[in-house]
Amino acid sequence: MPSLNITASGGRGILSIQNPQKLSSCNSTIPTSILVTRRKNDVFLTAPYGKCSINVSFSVKSQYLTPQEQRQQQQQQQRRFSSYESPSPSQPGQSPPRVYVGYTIYKGKSALAVEPRLPEFSPLESGAFKLSKEGFVLLQFAPAAGMRQYDWSRKQLFSLSVTEIGNIISLGPRDSCEFFHDPYKGRSEEGKVRKVLKVEPLPDGSGHFFNLSVQNKLINVDENIYIPITKAEFTVLVTSFDFILPYLLGWHTLANSTSPEEMSRLNNANSTVDYEWSR
Structure with a gap:
């Protein structure tokens, strides 16, 4: 045939x-x-x-x-291809697909996991959004439980604010810094939980120590976890902190959500402001 x-x-x-x-x-x-x-x-x-x-x-x-x-065929193609389109950029008030990122350092006696947390926004009556809470970087310290094993159930947390991140970014090879947190400051449990994070240079200048001490009288915990960070690992941290900092402040939402026409309109509405460069 x-x-x-x-x-x-x-x-x-x-x-x-x-x-x-x-x-x-x-x-x-x-x-x-x-x-x-x-x-x-x-x-x-x-x-x-x-x-x-x-x-x-x-x-x-x-x-x-x-x-x-023909119209029906075009509609079918559009529906089929639309499922492959990338999700829209994150905007205040929207719920884009959740993405988890981070950087983890493993050493003999402990491990350190670093994860960013984005800022929060509150809606205004005008329909716009305002930054209500800055983002931060969450540090998770876990003690070792054996050879290449870590007990994450005993992890201790420390949240770096944008200012504290700036301090770490500005550290030189021989510089150090120290941060103190009381999660219950201003509340009835104030002083019962004490967290101190120290970032100090290694004696031989090959990197930094991250040392977290936690005293929690509420659950009778007194723990000290430290981890050495090499120059290369510290460079990765500093570079990542430097990149994520504007996002923690929410500045990326302004750049992504404002068109040139809208920006011009806002600038014209505030034309009475005496800017320094207009003097």
């Missing part, structure tokens, strides 16, 4: 027969192309030549679509 390919343009088309074989006793071959004319849903075949009558059985699927069918 010969194989058939049909191509069409407008109301006419060509029926191509691949590998024609001799059929019937009249020793005739099927022509390699047959002119196809179409009138509505009927198909008529006209052989350009032939030595005898032959019967060829085949089916033709019409590729001609009505305007309504």
Whole structure:
């Protein structure tokens, strides 16, 4: 049985027969192309030549679509391709897909996991959004429980504010800094939980020590976890902190949500402000 390919343009088309074989006793071959004319849903075949009558059985699927069918096909394609589109940029008030990122350092006696936490926004009556809480970087210290094993159930947390992140970014090879946190400051439990994070240079200048001490009288915990950080690891931390800092302040939302036209309108509305460069 010969194989058939049909191509069409407008109301006419060509029926191509691949590998024609001799059929019937009249020793005739099927022509390699047959002119196809179409009138509505009927198909008529006209052989350009032939030595005898032959019967060829085949089916033709019409590729001609009505305007309504074309619109339906386009809508199906749009729905199919829309599932592959990238999610829209994060904006205040929206809930984009959650993405988890971080950087973890493993050493013999402890491990340190570093994760950013984005800022929070509050809606205004005007429909705009205002920064209500700055983001921070969460440090998680876990003691070792064996060879290459760490007890994350005993982890201790310390949240770095944007200012504290700035202090770490500005540290030189021989510089140190210290941060004190009381999670219950201003509340009845003030003073019962004490967290101190020290970042100090290693004696040989090869990096820094991160030392976290936690005293929690509420659950009778007194723990001290330290981890040495090499120059390369400290560089990764500083570079990551430097990159994420504007996002923790929420400045990326202003850049992503404000069009040039809107920015010009806002600037014109505040034109009475005596800017330093306009003096």
